[in-house]
Amino acid sequence: MKNITIFLFVFLFAVVKAQTVSDYKYIVIPAEFNDFKDNKAYGLSNLLEKSLKAKKYTVLSSTKNDWPSDALMNPCSILNTDLLNDKSMFRNKLILQFKDCNNKVVFNEKGSSMIKEFEPGFQDALKQTLVKIPVSNPTTTVNKIAETTSTEPIKKQLQDSKETILQTSNFVRYSNGTISVQKIQIDNSQFILVDGNSSVPFATLKSTTKEGVFRVKLGSGESTIGYYENANIVIEMPKANGDYIKEVFAAK
Incomplete structure (x- = not known):
């Protein structure tokens, strides 16, 4: 093996x-x-x-x-x-x-x-x-190999993460070490993270067609993506220069 x-x-x-x-x-x-x-x-x-x-x-x-x-x-x-x-x-x-x-x-x-x-x-x-750039001819070879070798473990990890979160109360606290937020489940397809200190919405997360991956609307109005990782909530936070930084919110 x-x-x-x-x-x-x-x-x-x-x-x-x-x-x-x-x-x-x-x-x-x-x-x-x-x-x-x-x-x-x-x-x-x-x-x-x-x-x-x-x-x-x-x-x-x-x-x-x-x-x-x-x-x-x-x-x-x-x-x-x-x-x-x-x-x-x-x-x-x-x-x-x-x-x-x-x-x-x-x-x-x-x-x-x-x-x-x-x-x-x-x-x-x-x-x-x-002139040196060839015409696009997308290949799925790498994606297919990756799916063959790792789809099931990833799928199980996402499912376990989802179940872990859904089995808890609809009001769960998370922190990235700097700010504390409260997760409030709106329905099966979306939830919001509320700033624990001000009760102001920090982000709204809506499900995508990919299990465990979310479209995120930040309180600032900016849009990005988020996902579950080991029962934590990860949000790719946009930076001023156009890059993104990984913010991990762990359950408290």
């Missing part, structure tokens, strides 16, 4: 290792790139989005409330985009990168333009990198 497990792990690793851009359907373009902000954006995001859509990719924003359910359920089916200013005195140069869910670079291409003006120069450099 141990040998089979090792074989499956090695096989899965080999398949993931071989992933290319065309294996993906979804690509996230952030609201802005660190090297190309504000008046230095040069229209690169629009050019990139237009090109990716022409090559059959589905472009997503960094705001997860707009994501389709299959993207929310499988974040490893998504690539994240980065544009780097490859600074040079005599040319406008940049690097286009796509990274997977483990922050590994799947695609890395350099572009260089002799055009001296920044906007047309950087756009020309980006166009050179876009």
Whole structure:
């Protein structure tokens, strides 16, 4: 049994290792790139989005409330985009990168333009990198292998977590170490977390088609996702720079 497990792990690793851009359907373009902000954006995001859509990719924003359910359920089916200013005195140069869910670079291409003006120069450099991107041809190989080897344990874990929570009172307290919230079950498909100190709703969680995964509406109005993990409630809290941080609320 141990040998089979090792074989499956090695096989899965080999398949993931071989992933290319065309294996993906979804690509996230952030609201802005660190090297190309504000008046230095040069229209690169629009050019990139237009090109990716022409090559059959589905472009997503960094705001997860707009994501389709299959993207929310499988974040490893998504690539994240980065544009780097490859600074040079005599040319406008940049690097286009796509990274997977483990922050590994799947695609890395350099572009260089002799055009001296920044906007047309950087756009020309980006166009050179876009030529190298293949047409999207999504693969489900990795997903199928992962489901074959681990669907049942995960499903059981989610079910156990759900039962543990539902068997307790409708009023359960959770804490992330900084704030304390009270879980109030509204119905079978949704519940709210209320700030224990102010009685103000902290978040509303609604079920998705994926068991144990929720669409979350924060009290601030922002949207994100949440899920059960070992009887704890986990919420991916959005940060100002567009990234997300994992907040774990443990039952008290």
